[in-house]
Amino acid sequence: MGERDQVKLLGVWYSPYAIRPKIALRLKSVYYDYFEEDLFGSKSELLLKSNPIHKKVPVLIHNNKPVSESLNIVEYIDETWNSSGPSILPSHPHNRALARFWSAYVDNKWFPALRAAATTKSEDGKKISMEEVEEGLLHLEEAFIALSQGKPFFGGETIGFMDICLGSFLVVLKAREQLKGEKLLNESNIPSLCRWAKEFLSDETVKNVVPDIDKVAEFLGELEAKAESASSRS
Amino acid sequence: MGERDQVKLLGVWYSPYAIRPKIALRLKSVYYDYFEEDLFGSKSELLLKSNPIHKKVPVLIHNNKPVSESLNIVEYIDETWNSSGPSILPSHPHNRALARFWSAYVDNKWFPALRAAATTKSEDGKKISMEEVEEGLLHLEEAFIALSQGKPFFGGETIGFMDICLGSFLVVLKAREQLKGEKLLNESNIPSLCRWAKEFLSDETVKNVVPDIDKVAEFLGELEAKAESASSRS
Numbered sequence: 106m107g108e109r110d111q112v113k114l115l116g117v118w119y120s121p122y123a124i125r126p127k128i129a130l131r132l133k134s135v136y137y138d139y140f141e142e143d144l145f146g147s148k149s150e151l152l153l154k155s156n157p158i159h160k161k162v163p164v165l166i167h168n169n170k171p172v173s174e175s176l177n178i179v180e181y182i183d184e185t186w187n188s189s190g191p192s193i194l195p196s197h198p199h200n201r202a203l204a205r206f207w208s209a210y211v212d213n214k215w216f217p218a219l220r221a222a223a224t225t226k227s228e229d230g231k232k233i234s235m236e237e238v239e240e241g242l243l244h245l246e247e248a249f250i251a252l253s254q255g256k257p258f259f260g261g262e263t264i265g266f267m268d269i270c271l272g273s274f275l276v277v278l279k280a281r282e283q284l285k286g287e288k289l290l291n292e293s294n295i296p297s298l299c300r301w302a303k304e305f306l307s308d309e310t311v312k313n314v315v316p317d318i319d320k321v322a323e324f325l326g327e328l329e330a331k332a333e334s335a336s337s338r339s
Numbered sequence: 340m341g342e343r344d345q346v347k348l349l350g351v352w353y354s355p356y357a358i359r360p361k362i363a364l365r366l367k368s369v370y371y372d373y374f375e376e377d378l379f380g381s382k383s384e385l386l387l388k389s390n391p392i393h394k395k396v397p398v399l400i401h402n403n404k405p406v407s408e409s410l411n412i413v414e415y416i417d418e419t420w421n422s423s424g425p426s427i428l429p430s431h432p433h434n435r436a437l438a439r440f441w442s443a444y445v446d447n448k449w450f451p452a453l454r455a456a457a458t459t460k461s462e463d464g465k466k467i468s469m470e471e472v473e474e475g476l477l478h479l480e481e482a483f484i485a486l487s488q489g490k491p492f493f494g495g496e497t498i499g500f501m502d503i504c505l506g507s508f509l510v511v512l513k514a515r516e517q518l519k520g521e522k523l524l525n526e527s528n529i530p531s532l533c534r535w536a537k538e539f540l541s542d543e544t545v546k547n548v549v550p551d552i553d554k555v556a557e558f559l560g561e562l563e564a565k566a567e568s569a570s571s572r573s
Contacts, residue, residue: 158478170433172433177443180439181435185432198415198418199401199415202415205408205411209408210392
C-alpha cells in the first residue's frame, strides 16, 4: 500500500466492536485518523453516508471507500496490509475456518446471551442467560486449548482473529466484575481462558487501544441507572 | 489437493443453507459423498460429533476434519480448492469486504425478517416484517447494481459468494410465491434482481443442486399445516 493511503476509523471509545479494528490497525502499523462518534447525540454525516444500512460504528474508510462490520473490517485490514505485521487470520484454510466459526459463535451466541442477562427484567430470564454465558465460556475454554496448541493466544504466538474477537469483550467482563462483583473469568472453571485473558490484556498493542476499565464500569453504571429511571417512569 | 481427498457433506434436501456448499463444491468440481440428515427424527452420530456446538447442517467433512456454518464452508472450499474452477470470493480486498458485508446482511437481517413474517401469529407483526423484507430487497437491488457492474452476477461473469448466499433463498421465495401467491420478486420494484434471479436459477451448476420448487412448496405447506394443528391443540 502506498504512502498516500488515507485511513479513517469511526468509533466510540467504549465499544468492544470499535476496539477490534484499532488492534488490527496497530498490529499492521497502519497510521489512521480516529473520529469519535456520539451515538447518544447525533451521528455524523460521514457515518450516515459510510454505513447507510446499519448506521453503526465501527466504520473504516480507506481511500474514501468505507468498510463496515467489525470482523469484516479486521479481515479487510489483514488482506490489505498483508505484507506488514503478523497475519491476523491463520494461514491454513481449516484453521481459518475454525477462527471464523468460533468468532461467529462469540458474536451470534455468546455475547447476545451476556447482553440478554444484562438487560432482561425477569430474574428467571437473567438466570437462564447467565447459564448460557457460563456454558459458552466452557466451550470457549475447549476451543482455546484446541486452537492455541499450548501457545499463549488463539492465534498461536501472536494475537490473531479470534483473540481480537473475544478479547474485545474482556473489558466488558472486567467492568461488570467491578460494577457487580460478577466473576465470569473464574480460574477453577476456565483456567486456560483466564491465563489467556491476562496475557491478552497485558499485550503492548492491546494496552494501547483498550479503554480504561474504571471508566467503562462507570459508563455502564450510568447507562443502567438511566435505563432504570426510564423504566420506573413508564 | 490430492486424489485421496475424502469429502463428505451432511445436509437436508430442503435447506437453503445446505444448497450453498453444494453449489461451491460443484463450481470447484470437487467430488463428494452426500449424507441426508433427518432433522425431524434423530440426527446422525456423525452430525452430532462433527458439529457438537450447533448440531446443525450443513457440515463439510474434509479428510475427517469438520467445517460448519454454510458461508464458512463456502469460504473454506474457495480457499482449499483455490486453483480449481472460478474464485468464489472476489480477488480485491474491498470487493471481498462488500461480498461479506452483504451476505451478513442477508443472513442476519433480511432472511430473519422473512422468517418472522412467515411464523408470527400477529397480523401487525407480519405486516411490519414483510415491509422490512421488501425494503431489504430494495437495498439488495442497489447492492446488485453496485457489485455486478453490469454483469449477470453479483460476482461478475460467474457465480460468486453473494450469488450463492442470496441465491440459496430463491427457492424459498419461489415456493412461497406458489404456496401463497406472495410475489416478492416484483419486476417493477427490483428489475435487476429479478433478471439476476432468472439467470441464477437457469445456471447449469445451480440447476443441478437446487431442489424442485413444487416439492419445496409442498413441504412448506405441510410444515405450516403441522404448526397450525399444533397451535390449535394447545
